[in-house]
Amino acid sequence: MADTRPTPTESVTPSTASAYLNPSYWDERFSKEEKYEWFKDYSHFRHIIQPHLTPNSSVLELGCGNSQMCDGLYKDGTTNITCIDLSHVAVNNMRNRLLSQGFKDIKVMQADMLELPFDDECFDLVIEKGTMDVLFVDSGDPWNPKPETMSKVMSTLKGVHRVLKEDGIFISITFGQPHFRRPIFNAPDFTWSVEWTTFGETFHYFVYVLKKGQRSSYEDIQPVKRFEVPTFNLLHEELESEDFTFLINVDELNS
Incomplete structure (x- = not known):
C-alpha cells in the first residue's frame, strides 16, 4: 500500500491541537498536501460500510478533505x-x-x-471519519465538555439526523470512546440505535453505526450492542503519526 503521508519536508502537522479549529489552517494544509487518510483508508472499513449500501444508496461524506474514501465507494458501485x-x-x-x-x-x-x-430525509447514509473529532480538540473535561463544544457537536448531529432518511444510517469513525460518545449519541433528540465496534489491537479506533428510527425506549440505559470485526496490527509508526497526536483525551485511553 502506498504511503499517503507527507514527507518530513512537507509536514503539515500543527504546533498545537487547537489549530485544527482554524479554517485557514486547513486551506493552507490542503494547498500543500495531495492526500491523507485519517484512521486508515477505505479498505479497512469496507466490510463495515458495504452491508449498509446498495447501488442506489445516496451517501453524504462529512469533511472529505483529501481522502479517497469516495473513490472506493464509487468503485464498489455506489455512485x-x-x-x-x-x-x-x-x-x-x-x-x-x-x-x-x-x-x-x-x-x-x-x-x-x-x-x-440539504433537504430533510435525503440521504441513506452519512459517514464521517475523524471530522467530528476536530470539534473536541479544546473541549476541556471529557466527562463534562465545554458548552460551546457541545453546541457544535449537537448542531452537527441534529443536522445529520435531519438529512437521514427514515431508516438511514450514520457511521462515525473516531478516537472517541463509548463512555464519552454514548451519552451524546443517545440524547433524547435522536431516534437512532447505537452499535459500536473497535479495530486495532494494542491501540483502538472506534466505529459507531447509528440506525435512524430503530432506537428502543430503554436503549439509553442498556448496554450498547457490540459486534465483532477482524483486527489488524497497528504499526509502531502509526502511534508516532499525526493520527496519534490528534487523539482526544489520551489520558483516558486505558481508563
Whole structure:
C-alpha cells in the first residue's frame, strides 16, 4: 500500500491541537498536501460500510478533505455520493482529482457540517471519519465538555439526523470512546440505535453505526450492542503519526 503521508519536508502537522479549529489552517494544509487518510483508508472499513449500501444508496461524506474514501465507494458501485468540506481549497482539489479520474457523478461542495444545506430525509447514509473529532480538540473535561463544544457537536448531529432518511444510517469513525460518545449519541433528540465496534489491537479506533428510527425506549440505559470485526496490527509508526497526536483525551485511553 502506498504511503499517503507527507514527507518530513512537507509536514503539515500543527504546533498545537487547537489549530485544527482554524479554517485557514486547513486551506493552507490542503494547498500543500495531495492526500491523507485519517484512521486508515477505505479498505479497512469496507466490510463495515458495504452491508449498509446498495447501488442506489445516496451517501453524504462529512469533511472529505483529501481522502479517497469516495473513490472506493464509487468503485464498489455506489455512485450517488456527495462530499462536503469547509475548505474551498479541499473542495477545488477534490473536484479536479475526481474529474481527472472520470468520477463525474460524485458531487463535491463547500459546506459547514454545523449547518448542512440539504433537504430533510435525503440521504441513506452519512459517514464521517475523524471530522467530528476536530470539534473536541479544546473541549476541556471529557466527562463534562465545554458548552460551546457541545453546541457544535449537537448542531452537527441534529443536522445529520435531519438529512437521514427514515431508516438511514450514520457511521462515525473516531478516537472517541463509548463512555464519552454514548451519552451524546443517545440524547433524547435522536431516534437512532447505537452499535459500536473497535479495530486495532494494542491501540483502538472506534466505529459507531447509528440506525435512524430503530432506537428502543430503554436503549439509553442498556448496554450498547457490540459486534465483532477482524483486527489488524497497528504499526509502531502509526502511534508516532499525526493520527496519534490528534487523539482526544489520551489520558483516558486505558481508563
